[in-house]
Each structure stands twice: as structure tokens, then as C-alpha cells.
Amino acid sequence: VTPPPERRSPLGGVAAEADGRCVSLAERAFLGKIALRGDGRDAAFPAAVEDALGFPLPLEPNTAAAGPAATALWLGPDEWLVVTVPGREGPLAAGLAQALSGLHALVLDVSDQRTVIAVSGASAPGILAKGTALDLRPPAFDPGRCAQTRLARALVIVHRPDDAPTYDLYVDRSYADYLWRWLERAARDAPPA
Amino acid sequence: MLLISCPWCGPRDETEFSYGGDANLARPADPDAASAAEWTDYLFMRANPKGPHSERWNHAAGCRRWFHVLRDTTTNAVIAVYQQGKSPPEAGQ
Numbered sequence: 001v002t003p004p005p006e007r008r009s010p011l012g013g014v015a016a017e018a019d020g021r022c023v024s025l026a027e028r029a030f031l032g033k034i035a036l037r038g039d040g041r042d043a044a045f046p047a048a049v050e051d052a053l054g055f056p057l058p059l060e061p062n063t064a065a066a067g068p069a070a071t072a073l074w075l076g077p078d079e080w081l082v083v084t085v086p087g088r089e090g091p092l093a094a095g096l097a098q099a100l101s102g103l104h105a106l107v108l109d110v111s112d113q114r115t116v117i118a119v120s121g122a123s124a125p126g127i128l129a130k131g132t133a134l135d136l137r138p139p140a141f142d143p144g145r146c147a148q149t150r151l152a153r154a155l156v157i158v159h160r161p162d163d164a165p166t167y168d169l170y171v172d173r174s175y176a177d178y179l180w181r182w183l184e185r186a187a188r189d190a191p192p193a
Numbered sequence: 194m195l196l197i198s199c200p201w202c203g204p205r206d207e208t209e210f211s212y213g214g215d216a217n218l219a220r221p222a223d224p225d226a227a228s229a230a231e232w233t234d235y236l237f238m239r240a241n242p243k244g245p246h247s248e249r250w251n252h253a254a255g256c257r258r259w260f261h262v263l264r265d266t267t268t269n270a271v272i273a274v275y276q277q278g279k280s281p282p283e284a285g286q
Contacts, residue, residue, distance in 0.1 A: 148202075
């Protein structure tokens, strides 16, 4: 889906810098993101969400669940972030809102609140360790885990979608440029591939 | 630096949390009837114990939930972490 012409990603002007090191940075711009709130302990809420998403909502803290249509990140006992491909957030939010009608819940399109920086490569855990005390290496942070923390003092959601290792960093758009520059600097002494 | 175990997220750095003060404060049950002295007690007077102290913490940079920590004010040791509305696991302030 081509974004409308007036839509600009926070990192639109920055090029990914792989330069032969065993880490690469890339912005995953315009992903659809939906804030989802409701009581995870009330069985009706996760069941209704599962109807709309097609996969069970992750109820264990700091885990993510994925299906063909979307990924759901646990943010709190009553809070999740549903992520989908660019352009899919509208229909998905409408489907969620319909499934949750009558329940005490919130569905809100927050796609433009944050952007996503994907840090991948063998050196990625070491680079991120310069900015956070959270252990992001396996097995403490296996694929499918997510966490909210501070990275170089910026609030981020870290998610590990695969075994690459790739780390998706969800960062507020106003912090995206700062975090990108910090990552570039932190990656300078990464060993060559 | 304190290492605080969030009841949901597990052990995290103190920098991820914000402090919310004494966990045992009770707001006057009938605010209109409370005297100035009772309001003064509630708003300003604190026990400041030496030893175990139960206090509110918020995991501000994580799941953003409030919970209670029983902390020794002399050693900074975190004795227990428990959810709001529950009693501390051990006798404390």
C-alpha cells in the first residue's frame, strides 16, 4: 500500500547504514498500530479479541503473539499493541471495535505515534546492551518476547520477531531521529561481518 | 541503584520506576467532616521509619502499573513486592 503523499515517516530522510558490519538498521515505516485496552482477566475480552484477530491475545507479561493478520504485543495486564502491515489498521480496528462492542474496552488507531527501527545482525544484542540494563540475549529474550524499557533514556518497546536476531524498537516519533543517531554511534565499533 | 521486581515485568532498574510515597496513607473517610489537624496529618505528616517501609512504586517506563514495595530504609534492601490492596507478606511499617 502506498502511503498518501502528505504522510512522512519520522526517519524518511535517513538511509540505512549497513557498511559491511554485522549489524543493520532499517526503519519499518507506516506499520499499522492499534492501542487495545480491556480486562485480560475477564474471559469475554480475550475471546472477543481472538475472534477479530484470529489468534489468542498474549496474556503472559512481556510476550507477543502473531498471526497472519497481525502481531499483538503485551504492554500491561489490560493493555496491548496490535501491529499490522501499512494500511491494514483501519479495517482491523473496525473489526476489533465490532467484536468488542458491549464490552468495557478501547480500540484506537495510534499508527503515527511511534515508528519502528529494526536492528538486526549478530552484534545487535551487544549494541543494545550499551543503552539498557535489560538482558536482550537468548534465552532471557527469545523470539516472541517483548518488553518496555528505556534505551539510551528513550522509552521503547523492544520486540524480537525472529531468530535473526532482529530487534524491533518501537519509539515515539519525536525520539526516532535521536535514537537512530544513537544506534549509529553505538554500532560504530561493531566487528565487521 | 535499586533492583525492583515489578509484579508483572520482573526485575528492572530503579530508573524505570517512579516513587509514590507511603503506601499506608488513608484519606479521611468523610472529607467534609475532617478537621484541619486530620488533613495536616494526611497531607504532610509521615512516619519516616528506620527499617522496613511499605511504599508505592509505579513501573513508569514499563507496564505503568502501581504496586507496593516493602523496602528497608537503612540498607535499601527490597524485602518484598506485592500488589495493591494486599498486605505486605511480612510485618512492616
